[in-house]
Amino acid sequence: xxxxxxxxxxxxxxxxxxxxxxxxxxxxxxxxxxxxxxxxxxxxxxxxxxxxxxxxxxxxxxxxxxxxxxxxxxxxxxxxxxxxxxxxxxxxxxxxxxxxxxxxxxxxxxxxxxxxxxxxxxxxxxxxxxxxxxxxxxxxxxxxxxxxxxxxxxxxxxxxxxxxxxxxxxxxxxxxxxxxxxxxxxxxxxxx
Amino acid sequence: xxxxxxxxxxxxxxxxxxxxxxxxxxxxxxxxxxxxxxxxxxxxxxxxxxxxxxxxxxxxxxxxxxxxxxxxxxxxxxxxxxxxxxxxxxxxxxxxxxxxxxxxxxxxxxxxxxxxxxxxxxxxxxxxxxxxxxxxxxxxxxxxxxxxxxxxxxxxxxxxxxxxxxxxxxxxxxxxxxxxxxxxxxxxxxxxxxxxxxxxxxxxxxxxxxxxxxxxxxxxxxxxxxxxxxxxxxxxxxxxxxxxxxxxxxxxxxxxxxxxxxxxxxxxxxxxxxxxxxxxxxxxxxxxxxxxxx
Numbered sequence: 001x002x003x004x005x006x007x008x009x010x011x012x013x014x015x016x017x018x019x020x021x022x023x024x025x026x027x028x029x030x031x032x033x034x035x036x037x038x039x040x041x042x043x044x045x046x047x048x049x050x051x052x053x054x055x056x057x058x059x060x061x062x063x064x065x066x067x068x069x070x071x072x073x074x075x076x077x078x079x080x081x082x083x084x085x086x087x088x089x090x091x092x093x094x095x096x097x098x099x100x101x102x103x104x105x106x107x108x109x110x111x112x113x114x115x116x117x118x119x120x121x122x123x124x125x126x127x128x129x130x131x132x133x134x135x136x137x138x139x140x141x142x143x144x145x146x147x148x149x150x151x152x153x154x155x156x157x158x159x160x161x162x163x164x165x166x167x168x169x170x171x172x173x174x175x176x177x178x179x180x181x182x183x184x185x186x187x188x189x190x191x192x
Numbered sequence: 193x194x195x196x197x198x199x200x201x202x203x204x205x206x207x208x209x210x211x212x213x214x215x216x217x218x219x220x221x222x223x224x225x226x227x228x229x230x231x232x233x234x235x236x237x238x239x240x241x242x243x244x245x246x247x248x249x250x251x252x253x254x255x256x257x258x259x260x261x262x263x264x265x266x267x268x269x270x271x272x273x274x275x276x277x278x279x280x281x282x283x284x285x286x287x288x289x290x291x292x293x294x295x296x297x298x299x300x301x302x303x304x305x306x307x308x309x310x311x312x313x314x315x316x317x318x319x320x321x322x323x324x325x326x327x328x329x330x331x332x333x334x335x336x337x338x339x340x341x342x343x344x345x346x347x348x349x350x351x352x353x354x355x356x357x358x359x360x361x362x363x364x365x366x367x368x369x370x371x372x373x374x375x376x377x378x379x380x381x382x383x384x385x386x387x388x389x390x391x392x393x394x395x396x397x398x399x400x401x402x403x404x405x406x407x408x409x410x411x412x413x414x415x416x417x418x419x420x421x422x423x424x425x426x427x428x429x430x431x432x433x434x435x436x437x438x439x440x441x442x443x444x445x446x447x448x449x450x451x452x453x454x455x456x457x458x459x460x461x462x463x464x465x466x467x468x469x470x471x472x473x474x475x476x477x478x479x480x481x482x483x484x485x486x
Binding site: 010011012013015016032033056059081093112113115117118137 | 193447
């Protein structure tokens, strides 16, 4: 049976995640309101502006529902803004957080857009071939709790982690044609 | 290999702005209101288009101190406008660390024949268009994001609608055009052949396309989303209205929930006076900003 995976579609690059998931044979739900969360087996929180998505998550207690699903072990994958929203601590910011991962995240940590870059990343969990990773005004994790597994670093900065049912990347695997990160997330759903 | 400022990261930032609202602001206070309302980026300006229209004279890049004071107070991307063809203004904005440059017809053009060679910059550019040929010429020059021109500073959405409908119908036509006719199509619309081939094959522009020029209400924003734009620029429509905070928030919500008419009815309530608009036919040729660009 096809996996039913939600992509949070309030703002940001949700279409790209949808296209990758469809290519990988999933039934994709664009999540715009709280009831769209019913019946999904996993959720992707896409890149976008974390402050914008955070404000829209407060409406209709949608954020609370996602927190509840995450606490109940539903697999959730956040990319870029999604990584920020999943982190319990956001450096120098009062903005909304889903408060799920034991991580300290710094926004725009590599600098403004003129510092945005793409690079080859070594991710042992995905095999020996490097992963082309696109970083756009990207965050990184300044600290992670011992229960958080580090999947990749770039120049000593933590950019890809897993904590049980939660996965977070500072880069955008939805913008490249290498789908190993999404496949890894779908395996998390299988194992759930 | 690490690549800074590649076309992928330029178009990538625009991808992240999708489904969002980019608001014109002229002060740090306005920028904070915009961010609080949920704007996904702000455009830092010295005057909003309706004031440029009212005051006349030459409109130029904003004073760098205005742009820096706005960059200092918000965490969302800050865009800024350079005059068409004025590559030195663009270099200055890049040096300031602006996140996107709008090579904009709202400002008085600096060059009456040529646009900026945008491939030459690390900072990405957005440009306006009225039709597919114009969009593809700008992309050919290196624009990583496109927007409709509309008619800026009028609070009248009709021109943005016309430009979006034109682009979409020209895209649909290309997807049905046999390959041997595409070179003539490229010649007729004045567009690079490789980009015409891309559109014919994929049925879409190779970059994100936003609506701009005349959007004044949540319903206007939702209308443009229905016509297929990826997101919304609001220029004068917010800070020239009676209650900018409420209107800014409502336009953000309308852009996300554009298909939900019941919710649109709710969020359209009690927003105070919208900006007063201008009927397009009352503008003379020289007052129409959309004719600027080559």
